[in-house]
Amino acid sequence: MQQVIRYADKVDVNEAIFDIVEMYRSSDDENVRQLALAAMHKTENAWAMNFLKRNLKFEKSEKLRTAIYHILN
Numbered sequence: 001m002q003q004v005i006r007y008a009d010k011v012d013v014n015e016a017i018f019d020i021v022e023m024y025r026s027s028d029d030e031n032v033r034q035l036a037l038a039a040m041h042k043t044e045n046a047w048a049m050n051f052l053k054r055n056l057k058f059e060k061s062e063k064l065r066t067a068i069y070h071i072l073n
Contacts (some may be wrong), residue, residue: 008042
């Protein structure tokens with residue numbers, strides 16, 4: 001995911017977006033979820049942004065909820 005964050009603007013990573021979202025959804029480690037969130041943001045994938053918009057009200061972590069809010073606005 002670090003490589004996606006670093007090079008998302010130079011390569012097409014749309015095929016990996018489903019894997020990134022799955023890591024965000026399923027990981028128990030908040031740091032992994034935060035890294036996946038940053039990767040989703042860097043890809044600027046419309047589907048991922050729509051997912052985050054729908055997921056915002058269900059997010060339990062205040063830190064991640066704040067980050068999602070800032071990403072969407």
